[in-house]
Amino acid sequence: MTLIHFLVLGAFLFATGVYGVLARRNAVIVLMSIELMLNAVNLNLVAFARYLRPGEVVGQIFAIFVITVAAAEVGLALAIIIRLYRNRASVSVDELDLMKW
Amino acid sequence: MSGVDILFFLLAAACFGGGLGVVMSKDVVHSALFLLLSLIAVAGLFLLAFAEFLALVQVLIYGGAVTLLLLFALMLTRMRDFPGRLDNPQRPLSLIVAVAVLLFLLATVIITPWVSPSGELGEGVGLAALAQPLFTNWVVPFEVASLVLLVALIGALIIARGGDRER
Numbered sequence: 363m364t365l366i367h368f369l370v371l372g373a374f375l376f377a378t379g380v381y382g383v384l385a386r387r388n389a390v391i392v393l394m395s396i397e398l399m400l401n402a403v404n405l406n407l408v409a410f411a412r413y414l415r416p417g418e419v420v421g422q423i424f425a426i427f428v429i430t431v432a433a434a435e436v437g438l439a440l441a442i443i444i445r446l447y448r449n450r451a452s453v454s455v456d457e458l459d460l461m462k463w
Numbered sequence: 464m465s466g467v468d469i470l471f472f473l474l475a476a477a478c479f480g481g482g483l484g485v486v487m488s489k490d491v492v493h494s495a496l497f498l499l500l501s502l503i504a505v506a507g508l509f510l511l512a513f514a515e516f517l518a519l520v521q522v523l524i525y526g527g528a529v530t531l532l533l534l535f536a537l538m539l540t541r542m543r544d545f546p547g548r549l550d551n552p553q554r555p556l557s558l559i560v561a562v563a564v565l566l567f568l569l570a571t572v573i574i575t576p577w578v579s580p581s582g583e584l585g586e587g588v589g590l591a592a593l594a595q596p597l598f599t600n601w602v603v604p605f606e607v608a609s610l611v612l613l614v615a616l617i618g619a620l621i622i623a624r625g626g627d628r629e630r
Contacts, residue, residue, distance in 0.1 A: 363471045363511065365579065369572040371475045371508075375482050375501075377565035382486035384557030385550050390536050391491060394498045397529065398482050401505045404517070412512040414577065416584045419593045422514050423601050429517075429524055430608040434615030436529050440536045441619035447540040448625075456551065 368409030375402035389443050389453040393436065400432045471511055478504035489549060491537050499530045513587025 375398055382395025404425045411421025447453050481501025485494045506521035551557070597605060 363468050365577055366572060367471060367475070368508070368512070370569065371478065373565055373568035373572060374479050376568060377561045378479070378482035378486055380564050381557050381561035382482075384560060385554045386486065387549055387551050388491055390533060390540065391485065391494050391549070394485050394494060394533060397498065397525070398485060398501065401502060401525075404521075405505060405508060408509055408512045408514045408517060412514070412584065412587075413579055416580060417588065419588050419596060422517055422593055423597055425514070425517055426520065426597070427604060427608055429520060430612060433524055433529065434611050436532055437619045438615050438622070440532055441623040443536055444539055444623050445625070453540045 365409055365413035368405055368413075372402040372406040372409070375399070375405065387454050387456055389446070389455050389458070390440075392455060393439050393443070397432065397436070400428060404428055467511065471508070474504045474507040474511070477501070478508065491549070492534070495530060495533050495537060498533070499526060502526055502530070515587070516590055516593055 379395045379397075379399030379402065382398065383392050386392050386395065407421045407425045407428070409421075411419065411425075415421065443453055446458060450457065452458070478501050481497045481499075481504060484497030485501065488494050488497060502521065502525040506518045506526065509515075509518035509521055
């Protein structure tokens with residue numbers, strides 16, 4: 363178990379999230395994929411903190427801020443999705459083309 | 464291969480498998496549950512990296528709050544979901560993009576010369592050593608983060624309730 367292991371896992375998790383964001387149709391699942399990507403980043407930050415700067419906690423503090431912003435993002439995004447569903451009766455990202463020209 | 468290594472690979476498999484489940488499964492609720500699996504596995508990996516506080520926060524916020532919120536949102540926005548319609552027509556293209564991102568990240572990880580400090584890594588820094596800089600050096604970002612949460616809370620409430628005209 364070294365730094366490389368964590369980074370490779372983070373890369374795989376991030377790529378999975380990218381695929382989910384691009385390929386899924388349901389806006390809630392797109393949001394879940396974004397959460398996967400944020401978790402990959404957190405994993406990397408914690409691994410850096412552990413293996414490159416063992417005595418310091420800056421990596422963990424960054425991860426705390428990422429989690430905070432992710433929580434705010436989930437709350438807001440779900441509010442928007444629920445509102446969209448009420449207005450358009452759909453959460454499919456393909457049908458939400460209101461701002462597309 | 465030591466026990467810790469085996470634990471790491473188990474958790475990594477659960478984590479990546481859960482991630483694959485999120486993007487592959489045919490049912491949106493299954494996706495949410497796979498996400499829960501993946502997030503809890505990440506909490507376990509945090510423990511292996513001696514980030515105890517983050518593991519706790521991960522279980523509380525992601526395992527508890529975020530998954531619950533997502534399940535509620537799925538419940539409230541019940542799509543007429545028939546199988547096969549969960550994916551976009553651009554699925555092959557997104558597979559290519561995801562593999563490209565993966566290869567790029569892996570290449571970066573392998574090429575970069577990581578300079579680990581020599582000697583033993585020790586037992587982690589502990590909770591007190593984490594709290595000390597968080598409330599001294601990082602207190603301004605910390606307070607800004609709390610403000611962000613407050614604004615997001617109020618904003619979410621206003622957006623979800625609807626404007627004045629529709630009340």
